[in-house]
Amino acid sequence: MDIEFMINCLPMYVQAAWLTLRIASAGIALALGAGLICALVRSAKIPVxxxxxxxxxxxxxxxxxLVQLFLLYFGLPKAGVYLSSQMCAIIGLVFLGGSYMAEAFRSGLESVDKAQRESAESLGLTKFQTAIYVVLPQAISVSVPALAANVIFMIKETSVFSVVALADLMFVAKDLIGMYYKTNEALTLLVGFYLLILLPVSALAAWLERRVRYAGFGNPA
Amino acid sequence: MQDLGILLEGRNLERLLYGLWVTLRISFASIAASIICGIIFGVIMTLRNRVLQAVCRIYLELVRVLPQLVLLFLAYFGLTRAFNINLSGETSAVLVFVVWGTAEMGDLVRSALISIPRHQYDSGYALGLSKADVYMSIILPQTVRRLIPLAINLATRMIKTTSLVVLIGVVEMLKVGQQIIEANRYTAPRAALWIYGAIFALYFLACFPMSLIAGRLERRWT
Known part of the structure; x- marks a missing residue:
């Protein structure tokens, strides 16, 4: 192992990790929004x-x-739609993650007992109030473990962004392997950086999962 | 619709389907091995041995927390350099997917096993059944019912993940698609849209029926 080489490469990896984190957090935030909207549309059974x-x-x-990104980045320009690498990455990540988040929210919404809605209605709450104060808080607390698992899944999925010419961690590692043949060093740093990003998120997810177990309103656990 | 015809020209469609076959071949080999190893791994995880549990836990977390592409790079580039083991792209792909699939499948098996309530065992013993009888006619049928939909979902995930092997130089569907696009750069400049669209559709056709079956079984059995 060439320690000096690894130290010299650190700034490249930090920059790449930063890029991954930026795109992942934008993608996750948008996917959460898109997922919630999709789940609400489905649970409200709006026709079309x-x-x-x-x-x-x-x-x-x-x-x-990977295939979604190829279609966005290489296919769409042929139909006259040009997107930058970052746009492609974010759109791809939201397109993928939105559906996973929607399924997580859906299972949460389905877990809310019917009596909760009926009680809220009989107390004279409007539909909007019922959703905001009664249904959503319970549904989201049930969804949290699945949502957290999706966040980890989405961060892992960002590893394919190098195919749309983004200089992410995989890109840097592959570059170093190709240019200097420092495979061991490049891969060690790659694994190190991914663990550095993913282990805290994974620990946070486990902690959240333990915490929200207390929030089992009205449903025998 | 310009250049859509490229799909039907010459042997292009046949070649794409061959690419799909390579993808499915890798997936099915990995899925079969993962199911067998995963069942063993899952049963091991339910044993009450602290050391064994800790080792399994570390393996599980480590393999699951790293992106599959990183694991592929480790097997394809890392093994060669560090231990002088030269694996072809396809072999390293199967190796990685089995290592990863075993962890995922093992966790599914473990959670299915511990989800069977204690009273199911106790009632069996109270009826005078032997331990083997309890497992064979009470516990296993229930475990399998919980497991099958989850295992099918894992299989679709593995098929989708197999698309990554193009990045370690395996000639599968995406690579064949690229070759077709490159070969017809001048005669069909818009081919990329249709070829990648077709690949998107083929992946969907491969995975959607499986998801559908998994959903049906899950609703019927739980």
Whole structure:
């Protein structure tokens, strides 16, 4: 192992990790929003929109992100739609993650007992109030473990961004292997940086999962 | 619709389907091995041995927390350099997917096993059944019912993940697609849209029926 070489490469990895984190956090935030909207549309059974959402969820869950990115980055320009690398990465990540988040929210929404809605209605709450104060807080607390698992999944999926010419961790590692033939050093740093990003997130997810178990309102655990 | 015809020209479609076959071949080999190893691994994880549990836990967490592409790089580039083991792209892909699939499958098996309530065992013993009888006719059928939909979902995930092997130089569907696009750069400049669209559709056609079956079974059995 060439320690000096590794130290010299650190700034490149830090920059790449930073890029991964930036795109992942933008993608995760947008996917959470998109997922919640999709889940609400489906649970409200809005006629046409429901069908579109279902079709989107099936399309996104049954195709790999890599292929989605190829279609966005290399295919769409041929139809006159030009997107930058970063845009492609974020759109791809949201397209993929949105459906996973939607499924997580859906299982949460389905777990809310019918009596909760009926009680809220009989207390004279409007539909909007019922959703905001009664249904969503319970649904989201049930969804948290699945949402956290999706966040980890999405961060892992960002590893394919090098195919749309983004200089992420994989890109830097591959570059170093190709240019200097320092395979061991490059791969050690690669694994190190991914663990550095993913282990804290994974620990946080485990902690969250233990915490929200207390929030089992009205449902015998 | 310009250049859509490129799909049907010559042997292009046949070649794409051959690429799909390479993908599925890698997936099915990995899935079969992962199911067998995963069941063993899952049973080991339910044993009450502290050391064994700790070792399994570390293996599980480590393999699951790293992106599959990183594992592929480790097997394809890392093994060669560090231990002088030269694996072809396809072999390292199967190796990585089995190592990863075993961890995932093992966790599914473990959670299915511990989800069977204590009273199912106790009632069996109270009826005078032997330990083997309890496992064979009470515990296993219930475990398998919980397991099958989850295992099918894992299989679709593995098929999707197999798309990554193009990045370690395996000639599968995406690579064949690139070759077709490059070969027809001048005669069909818009081919990329249709070829990648077709690959997208083929992945969907491979995975969607499996997801559908998994969903059906899950609803019927739980």
């Amino acid at each position: 929109a429901s069908f579109i959402v279902s079709a989107y969820i099936e399309l996104s869950r049954n195709t790999p992100l």
